[in-house]
Amino acid sequence: MDILKYAIDLVAVLLLALGIKGLSKVRSAREANQLAAVAMALAVVGLLFNYLGAPGFTAQAWIWIIGGTLVGGVLGAITAQRVPMTSMPETVALFNGCGGMSSLLVALAAALFPGTLDDGTLVAIISIVISVFVGAITFTGSIVAMAKLQGWLSTPSWMQSKLRHLVNIALAVVCLVAAIKLIATEGNSQEALWLLVIASGLLGIGVTLPIGGADMPVVISLLNSYSGVAAAAAGFVVGSQLLIVAGAMVGAAGLILTQVMCNGMNRSLVSVLFGGALGASAAAGGGGGEYTNITSCSVEECALTLEAAERVVIVPGYGLAVAQAQHTLREVTRSLEAAGIEAAYAIHPVAGRMPGHMNVLLAEADVPYEQLKEMDVINPEFPATDVVLVLGANDVVNPQAKTDPNSPLYGMPVLDVQQARTVFVVKRGMSAGYSGIKNDLFELANTSMVFGDAKKVLGDLLGELKELGVGKK
């Protein structure tokens, strides 16, 4: 019943496409995700059905299938349930790395046992090479990205020098030579195969390790794209059109998302991948300098100003996520709302650690979805805003991006918070944002700094507001 098998595959692809499409709307996103999961299950059923009665489909094969499924599935389920929402980028990186590993192993199996999975044609061998190369890079790159975000790894100093480019170029050349050898020997050179595995893996580490923590989400998104490419390549190896379609869709998705993230930070993908930390170039490129004319104020003054406000906009940033202060923030806005003060959240496209990450964190803290305003919506509203509370955000509120053509930030979309009557910036100290660039906002007359950890400041603020009787009627 070949027709049924093809029909199942077609339905699976259709559902996958509908799933991805549905993920683009808040209302349908959850169902769409479940639809995609059903599509994947359907694809598995279709494949098993297709091989029913095949000579190798024995009880022994079932044992290996169930074993692999149970171990991977249970570990995945436990990980998914346990990780805190703030660690989402690391988690995606980990899952992604494992997807890359899976493609790598399948390609290895095809290469080590020629003729079992593939048909030994040139296309199959080239596909094996691509799958091994991209799969290995995805795996080691993702694991390094995860380890860096978790703070388990830091960049060794030689990796920050120009030397790393030489090392990476050398590794890329080794990969190329091994790939050519493998293709020339029609996949029969095991030395070339292992050399390709090792060199690709090292290249993944070499490229990812020097990248700064703030740029890491871009890299994860790119690696996500790679894992799609690896899957598509594996599809060419085993001759599965379903794999090719799904892999291509994921590859395209990752690319688009990567581009969106780069635009949000006003950086090109090339500078993220090869430029190293932005701070070094920013110091030379101007826009730096010492702060003068900084006004700081106490939490009490901040509370008094908030009490008198009619409209308050919160600008949450990476610092809020790090301090895990989103729940305390929600308490503060609850008491403001109870006192009849209008509160909204201004979400910069790259707020948090990934686009949309801040929305997830605030949703976790029960912030109503309607209060989250995107940059284009909220920017015209700042002149009519009494108080802006900047929490752990820095570069995304730097007016330099619009006023100083010499600034490295120039051209980056920013939130125009300085147009509000009063701006409070909650910050631990006067350190620069990850761009290493001085923030002109801090020196403006209507800006006051409130120094301290976001969670502690918000906790104190909540106490002050209570003492003032805000929100208690």
Add this chain to the structure above:
Amino acid sequence: MDPLFLLGAASAAQTPPLVDALWVLLLGSLLGLELIGKVPPTLHTPLMSGANAISGITMLAALTAIIKANGNTPLLILGSVSLGFALFNVIGGFLVTDRMLAMFSRKPARKENR
């Protein structure tokens, strides 16, 4: 000479003919670009995580490896480990995406209850 003949496309039993496969690749990529180009920033993190789960589709290749192993133990092990990695990606990816999206959809429902 027909270049496709060189590539063995004509005699391919398992690998689909190259041109067909390339068409599939091309259309799949275009579909991905088209579907994903219109997503609001809010949903980028869940989308990334959901798309990531879909990339675990390599589990199909891993299953194929196990079935075609024909009792060859090293191949069975490779296939099974590959399957494990893929399912870790798939199950974990979909569940974590669902966790994130549950937070978005919960809010309006609660409001209606009030």
